[in-house]
Amino acid sequence: MNLEVLKDKKVLYVEDDLSIVSSFSPILEKVFDTVYIGNNGVEGLSLFKTKQNIDFIITDIKMAKMDGLSMYQEIRNIDPNIPCLVITAHGEEEYLSKAQSLNVYDYILKPLDIKKLLEAVILYFEKKV
Numbered sequence: 441m442n443l444e445v446l447k448d449k450k451v452l453y454v455e456d457d458l459s460i461v462s463s464f465s466p467i468l469e470k471v472f473d474t475v476y477i478g479n480n481g482v483e484g485l486s487l488f489k490t491k492q493n494i495d496f497i498i499t500d501i502k503m504a505k506m507d508g509l510s511m512y513q514e515i516r517n518i519d520p521n522i523p524c525l526v527i528t529a530h531g532e533e534e535y536l537s538k539a540q541s542l543n544v545y546d547y548i549l550k551p552l553d554i555k556k557l558l559e560a561v562i563l564y565f566e567k568k569v
Contacts, residue, residue: 441558443471445565450474450491454484454499454508455527460552467554468498481506488515496561497524501535509538516542523564527552 451472455461456479468475476491478484482505488494497515499508512524526539529550539547546560 441555442562442566443558445562446471446473446558448473449495449565450476450493451561452476452478452484452488452491452494452497452499454478454481454497454503454511456480456500456503460500464552464554464557471558480504481508481511484508484511485514488518494522496564497522498557498561499524499526501526501528501539509535509542509544512542512544525557525560525564527557 449472451468453465453468453475461477465475465477476487478487480503484499497512499511501508508526515522523545526544526547527550528535528547545564548557
């Protein structure tokens with residue numbers, strides 16, 4: 441796994457389950473240059489609007505206040521080219537269909553496997569080069 445492609449990247453990580461955040465954010469912070477963490481879609485959208493040069497979004501789908509796909513839809517109105525990977529415990533067609541319509545880059549099912557997540561993000565940036 442070529443983690444070097446992530447060293448200079450800024451990621452927005454939005455997850456409402458604090459146990460998941462506390463488990464995975466330290467790993468993300470070692471791999472990425474900068475990690476902005478939001479606890480729901482409203483916080484994630486606010487972070488996206490106030491922080492500069494976010495390269496990638498990782499978000500849970502189902503969250504309080506604003507779900508991850510609604511947040512991503514709002515973000516795409518600001519930057520239609522920003523890539524997003526969604527994390528979900530839900531296999532419902534409604535969510536996956538909406539994710540496809542938003543051109544979500546990829547999705548990872550919970551329980552979260554950090555190796556799969558990092559491999560997916562690395563693959564995105566390797567394709568981009």
